[in-house]
Every structure is written in C-alpha cells, then in structure tokens.
Amino acid sequence: MDAQSTDIWALAQNPFLWACALAVYLIITIQSVIYMRAAKTAGRDIGMDKKTLTTAFRSGAIASIGPSLAVLLVAVALLTVFATPAVLMRIGLVGSAATETTSATVAAETMDASLGGSAWTQEVFVVAFAAMCISGGMWLISTLIMTPILKRGGSKMERVNPEVMRLVPGAALLGVFAVLSIDQLPESSIHAITVLISGLSLAVMLYLSRFKGMSWLKEWALGLAIFLSLTVAYFLHHHSALA
C-alpha cells in the first residue's frame, strides 16, 4: 500500500472492507426477517390473513425492481473510483449515487484532489471514504433521536384529535411526491417530458388494471412506467434537438 498510489482497487478490495459491507447487508436482511414476523403476528390479530401480507411483500418486491435496476446501473458506474466494498456500503445504505459522489468530491477538494482525478490517491480515497461514512451515519443518528420524539408527538396528537391523524399520512404522501415531481420540471424540457410520460403511462396502466380486469398490472405498472419514460428520455437525449 502506498499513500500516493492512484491504484484504489489495490487498497479498497481488501477483506476487511468486504466483511464490513457483507455485515451491513446481513443486518438489513435480519431486520427484514424480524419485521416480517412481527407483521405476521400482528396481522393475525387484526384480521389480515397471511396471503394478503405475502401479496404485499411480493408487490413491494416487484415494484422495487424498476428503481433497483436504475440504482444498479449508477452503482456500477462508481466502481472505478471507489471499488466494490465501498460502493456496496455507501449505495446499500442511506444515501444515493448523487449524495455519495458529491460527498466524495467535496471531501477530496479539502485535500486539493478531485474525484477520480490524477490526485485521487489511496490516501485521499481513505479520507473521502471516512467523510462519506460519517456523513451517512448522521441520517441514522438523527433518525434514532427523532423517531421516538415524533412518535410521542403523533400519539399525543392522535388522542387530542384523531381526525387529524387520519388525514396526515395521505396528505403527507401526496405532498412529498408532488414537491419532488414538480421540482423536476424546471430542470430541462426532457426532465419535464419524462415526468409527464411516467405519470401518464402509470395512469393508463392503473385504468387498465382497474377496469379491464388486468389486476396483475398494478404490481408491474411502476416498473413499466419507468422503463417507458426512460426510453423516451433516451431518444430525446441522444437523438433530438432538445438535448
């Protein structure tokens, strides 16, 4: 190992980092197993059969395929600068390709280096990786601190005014996705078209699934909408005057 070497892979493919990455994935899996068992136990007592819960699990899994594919493509693109275990850790945990590349770039700048540039040495990588991990951890810390507080607030609110708490989750859900979608519109005309095609194609598929007896389509609709709108984006981006 050599602090000034730019061969990140020689350093970052080490067994210790691999072990850490695998440990993280194991913990996520364990958490899911515990949660599923808790949901099945509770489901029995609130009159939800196992089949419904299994359907929920399957729908969630299928619906996440489209978004996962996109995450994978971007994660793979980061392999050159971070090597496998660091990519697995940083993309597998809270954070996104955008967050992590920005963090790494900003951290590298404090050492007069740029991400993947000629000064992106093993030493810079270690410092940047440390900064990324500390930063990612902050989301976990703030979740650990805030969740119990917010939960108490929510429960109190529910006792005082249950009507409000019936309205909050739906309204919040709509608020989140409205603001995120509309925020994409001014980015570029292709972004705007992509949002519209994605929304429209989902609406058409929901219509088909509800009124034409194609209920299986509900699970696949999100993935298909992503695929369709990305295909249009691809042609507009590479083969049109809009780009």
Added chain:
Amino acid sequence: MTTQTADTAMNGFEKTTARWGRITMAATLLVSWIAPLGLIWMTDFDISFTMVLTAYLAVAAVYLILAVVEPVSFFPVLGQAAMYQAFMIGNIANKLVPAAVVAQSRVGVKPGSRQGDLVSVMAICGAAIVHVTSLLLFVGILGTWVLRQVPEEITEVAQTYILPAILGAVFVQAAATVKQIRPTIFAILSSLLVLFVILPIFPALGAFNIALAVLVTILASWFLRGTNGEARKPTAGA
C-alpha cells in the same frame, strides 16, 4: 376479533419493530463507522484526525441539515416502524415508499390505517430483499462485467433521468391510493407555492422543501377539508 385485541396486536408490533429497528440501525451505524476507522488504522498513511474532520465538515456543510430534516419530513409518511427500515436502506423516495404505495394499492388499503401500516412494512421488506440481493449480485459479484456490458449512453440517461422517470408515476400512484381529491390538489398547489414563491424569496430554506410542502399540504387539507369529512365542526379559515 375485538378492537382491544387489535389494539394490543398493533402495540406489540410497534414495540417489537421499534426495539429491533433501533438495535439493527445502531449496529449498522457502528459497522459503517468501523469500516473507515479500520482502513485508516490498517493503511498507516499518517492520516490525522484533523484531515478527516476537515473533509467531513466540508461534506457536513452540504448534507448535515438534510440529514436532520429528512427524517422529520418523512415521518408522517412512514410511521415509526418503517422509519428504521427506510433511513437505514435509503432510496426512500425513489424505491421504498413507491413499493409501499404500490402494495397498498394492490391490496386495497389506505395509508395510515392499521392494515396500511402492516402492508407498507411488508412491501418495504420485499423491496429491501430485492435491494440486498440485486446489489450483491450485480454490483458485488458481476459488477465489473456489468460495467463492460452496459453502453455509456444508457448509464448516462439512467443517471440523469431516473428521478423524473420514477416520480411522475409515483405521484399518480399515490393519488390513486389516497383517493382524496382535495389533498391531491392542495399537494400540487402547496408544492408550487413552496418551489416557486417561498424558496425564491428565502433560498436558505432549500433543504426544507419537502418538509414545507408536507406541512402546507397537511394544513391546507385539514383547514379546507370540506363538510363531508366532519360536519360537526365549522370549517376554520386557513
């Protein structure tokens, strides 16, 4: 079953998921901080505490506020149990919440109801398993091969347009699941207000865009909820 059994069942669920959610999240935090520490110790590069702190502070300037604000913004959507899943795995708006919304619509339950909560946790578990397996397989094992196979133009498009491609569909899906016309309209109006009126005037609030939109949508949906929801109370002015 009685309401009491149902209440006890949900309390048990909340307790188990909260305890194990916290334990698993703390364990993840530990591993993700041990990794760079171990690396620093093993490499012997003379990396000082100051170097790491300086680098982190630069990153913190960009992301620390978000790290604090995001959990608060998403709490009303996720609820306690799913918070510990979502903020561990990440990909909340682009993967986990969409998975939960799709499942709720498939099974036909409302967000925020008991059934809705269980369905959403199960759906997020499904998404988590896909997340873990797909990353291990396609990045961990086949990563370098995939890198050679996928043309750069495709990666570029996926990277640039993935968010709009997901978000448009998820908003429509959310509207179809919640099935309430007023909150849907208020969500759009609140977002326009936040993005094109409030943020241009107070650019410092940038990190709060989601929190603000959620807050304004909730307030508007409550105060302008119309008379069919609860006729006893007179509608208050917003």
